[in-house]
Amino acid sequence: MKKLSPKQKKYLLKRGRRELRNKKRIRKTRSLRQSTSGLIPQNHSFSFLDLRTPSKFKLEYEYSEDVIGYINKIKALGRSGQHMNIIMDDIVEIGEGAISMLLSVMEELVRAGIVFTGTKPKDKTCKAILEKSGFFKFVNGKVDESNSNSKNTILNTGDNNTPQSELAFEIAKSMETIWEQKGRSPSVYSCVFEMMRNSCDHAFKKDNQIRWHFALSHSDTDNTVKFSFVDNGKGIIKTFTEGILKNFVNLFQDNVDIIETAFKNGIDSRTGLSWRGKGLPTIFDNYSDNHIKNLVVISNNVYIDFDRSIRYKLKNAFSGTYYYWKVDQTCVKECFPIKK
Template structure:
């Protein structure tokens, strides 16, 4: 009898130990999954369709993003994804690239705009782009309301029926003049949203025109790379956010410097300082265009006079924050293009009107 009780107790103990092992294994697996999501590395995966032979090249490549996918907070994550797309494109063996953003847990209008600009660029060289939505519901909502889907088709070639935010807008143009009407109308709507008055706002219109014209006319010698995207997002009742995304060479790639300047910069400066000086008009253009880079000081002046808020520029390997220089930094990923972000509120408009009346 004692032996039976002993065996029963032993079995119970073994069963309990087994349960504990399973619990620990499950917890460990979940912990590793969380780490993988947080430190997810952008990656490329090739897909071969069923009707392809083993000897044919794969027709589709999948590029996966990291979970933190906000351009303003985690620029290296977003630029790493874009760099991976560029590497796939250079191989010239894929007809389709699949953008896998399913594991994204944070996203912003900057990264969405950069994705759309890259999709526009790929379309000009005959590469189709497919993709999915984030499993994270708030991130999916941001994409749907941003205006991104207005430029996309579903797998059957039909326009998406997702409704964007009431006033959110993405103006996407590739290879022609700046769309004055669309940009001007977007600015008027933003001003009316903030002040209740239907009127334009000259500083913002000048800012947008400088950025868009610069992209269309000078972004890159290659015609297919000259494209820009202008977006408007209504953050809340008091703030409207704007972005301008330009796929090209980036500001640093267009600067012309004397040999003495280059030597001095190598010894005493970094790219962050050089970009700052470009906005102070200390350099000319490699294109020798008399108007080239003249817009940068104008843009800086608008920011310095507080006609806009939270002005940020990302170009090449630099993030420059004009509102808080402590946030400016060198990036470990290079962006062949320029991204601008700024915000507008009622105080900005009032500041301009007061200065105008003085």
């Protein structure tokens, strides 16, 4: 064997050290576990509780109790300091509204130091809906290349100063899906603005607690956009009963009556107060005028689906407010040129 020169020995020694360092890096990478808030070393001291997501993870009336009960369980465990593993393996139906509600709760708890890990649905259609929804803009996780190019998105904020241009841009883009041309929709914009204002002005005790999520899901095949808006504030009922309605609760049959009156007629119709009720009639007017359709509202222990005439007192109350609606070509066309 040919004797190595000092230069060759030095080179091989350096190469050996470099390869050893690379092996250590590989081992280190493999020992990390993906989470919503970053990478967790394998030798961490966290204790994760497995939580199986309901197989029908959507907020239609028939499944709402199970989903809200699941959301409430996440809130309660998180507030007790428990880290969680969100298992979505068994999901066979999934809705964008439920995704937004889950995301809003997870983000609130992550800010408080809770760590989440999780799995995706095994069902390919459900997995695609989740990956295309915008969920992974906020949660660490890989998205299949086929699902990465999506018009769907979720906007969120921590204050009352979200640029109006951002909202306007996404709404204009939704008009392109529905009417095949970008344009302004004052009705849709006014709905979102009222929801955003209610969240920022009334739903939270402190400004630094304010969080809302606004999701848009596009379907080019049937020219439809589904919208959802959710916050984890105190909810419409608590806002009213702890404030303006504190001395007028006896004028209403129950919480369902309070919310339905607030939307349809305004609180002044029952109380005589010169105050219409935090913009809720504006949202209902746009629904009544057929600018939006399939309006659903969940707040505290009330579930209302205006299209299906469902007015229901939930057993599992949701601390916050959730809105869902759709716009398609059966709605009144409202697509004005964008001002430059």
